[in-house]
Amino acid sequence: MSLKPKSRGRAGVQAERGGGGEEAPSTSRGPGGAASQGGRRAEAPSAPGPRSQKQLELKVAELVQFLLIKDQRKIPIRRTDILRHVVGDYKDVLPELLRRAAERLEYVFGYRLVELEPRSNTYILVNTLEPVEEDAEMRGDQGTPTTGLLMIVLGLIFMKGNSIKETEVWDFLRRLGVHPTKKHLIFGDPKKLITEDFVRQRYLEYRRIPHTDPVDYELQWGPRTNLETSKMKVLKFVAKVHNQDPKDWPAQYCEALAEEEARARPQTGVAAPTPAPSS
């Protein structure tokens, strides 16, 4: 049964949501979710006519859920994935859907939908609420124990002038009992975490240094780090670990301060997703 693009006068289906809606429940073609009897209806066939408010609402709802689920894994969400898994026939109104989804995500959940890098067509959710220590006890998913390791690496990178060689990272971490080749009780496989997982999640950038023998790599902050935290926050973390004051590192402190001032100045449209007119 196909969903006819409905105009006004939806024959009073408005209020009835729970009971077997004639208004087609959405057709989320999520991974492995295609097979089910009963509730699913096919999308509108050929030309997408005007969509009803309710149809758009349903699509936005699907999109919001999709973004929430994807972000839970800290995988940046690609526009192409959005098109393929959620938007489909509603491609023409993608900018509108994204705009509404972003508004709902921020108002309802406190997550800002942000493009990872300008024109990258990849998005992440940035939490507008500050994490608080006691949150950890309230969570159902143990958060990410690997955050500690990430913070240490971010700290190392920043203190070393925003770039560090991989060999230097391991020199440091070995002293903490974290080795690239040994399984770690908390972090599991630290080498994989640092050089693969954190990179894929865009917390770190990992690049080969040319003409090095044996091959060495350099690590820098990734775009997600820049969006989710700040030099000042990381400096404060490092200071806390050493039981000192951030000002004890004047060079880094100045740099962190400069970044704060730059951010405080009105942005030139970095935050909101600005999808290109032609997808």
Place this chain on the structure above:
Amino acid sequence: MQGSTRRMGVMTDVHRRFLQLLMTHGVLEEWDVQRLQKHCYKVHDRNATVEKLEDFINNINSVLESLYIEIKKGVTEDDGRPIYALVNLATTSISKMASDFAENELDLFRKALELIIDSETGFASSTNILNLVDQLKGKKMRKKEAEHVLQKFVQNKWLIEKEGEFTLHGRAILEMEQYIRETYPDAVKVCTICHSLLIQGQSCETCGIRMHLPCVAKYFQSNSEPRCPHCNDYWPHEIPEVFDPEKEREAGISKSNKRSSRSRQH
């Protein structure tokens, strides 16, 4: 259940943090939900009076309405504990699971679900489920693997395991009741008292009507001669106690002790 009051609530950071943290749990018991609520107030609005949980949640739900999700309250079938889960209203399917499981795993769940619904007790044996492994859609799955997948379902609170048999977790019932009723309308059992989906319960041996254990507890509370509400025959089963959160808190000195004794059921 909820009146269609279009009067939209207002979200503050208290509500947002609550939602964010609630989403990290598939399902949460009422006591923990209250703790969570208090925590969020503490972080954002120390001096405010903590709103009654029901009103707090209704407020959030009125905002969630436009996203076709809601915080739904239910009750565990075995001991009547109130539980909460964030459920999807728009899609009538097992879509919430779809993002965490592969096609063959979802099909295994569907098979287990069917066995559970068809069963007399609401439980399906591990053996019977595993015997269906050859019929699964998607990538071929061996019995050993299927055992692991079943455990994954238990860990993620879709199924409960009791002595080698599986039934639906309260979470699954909350999330999928509508889907189940639409997909298996003939096989589905319903409680005579509350008219909701019934997986586990007690039944009258004479006329066959069924009731949830917590519904039995409430209906026959302080009734020394329990009789079937339908045919008036003696009710032959043991009447469970009504769940009392206060008694629970006093008895359980450390919640973790309670949890370990309940781990079989949850």
